[in-house]
Amino acid sequence: QVQLVESGGGLVQAGGSLGLSCAASGRTFSSHFMAWFRQAPGKEREFVAAISSSGANKYYADFVKGRFTISRDNAKNTVYLQMNSLKPEDTAVYYCAAKIGSYSNNDERYDYWGQGTQVTVSS
Numbered sequence: 001q002v003q004l005v006e007s008g009g010g011l012v013q014a015g016g017s018l019g020l021s022c023a024a025s026g027r028t029f030s031s032h033f034m035a036w037f038r039q040a041p042g043k044e045r046e047f048v049a050a051i052s053s054s055g056a057n058k059y060y061a062d063f064v065k066g067r068f069t070i071s072r073d074n075a076k077n078t079v080y081l082q083m084n085s086l087k088p089e090d091t092a093v094y095y096c097a098a099k100i101g102s103y104s105n106n107d108e109r110y111d112y113w114g115q116g117t118q119v120t121v122s123s
Contacts, residue, residue: 002026002112004096009117012086020081022096022114030074033099036081037107038092047105059103086121093118
């Protein structure tokens with residue numbers, strides 16, 4: 001069982017930066033593939049970024065490549081999402097998710113979810 005708690009959301013102007021954190025409970029964090037998803041009002045939840053259990057492999061949605069960076073610290077049971085050059089269309093609730101096994105950008109493949117943190121980008 002893994003419990004996830006996101007933090008770091010807030011309000012930022014377009015072009016600004018924001019860093020999200022996701023703290024995980026449990027001793028198996030380092031064996032889980034971790035990802036960030038987001039859901040904007042009236043839209044389906046979409047994949048943002050993912051990172052392998054060791055941190056060696058990272059995956060990004062096309063719309064965040066070059067702007068967002070995912071990382072993890074297994075000693076701290078935490079995964080991060082650094083968001084730069086934010087745009088109003090990045091406004092959404094951002095969710096942290098965990099799964100065992102290989103990469104997937106399908107939210108149905110993830111077993112554990114945080115409660116989400118709101119990110120609002122003003123124009």
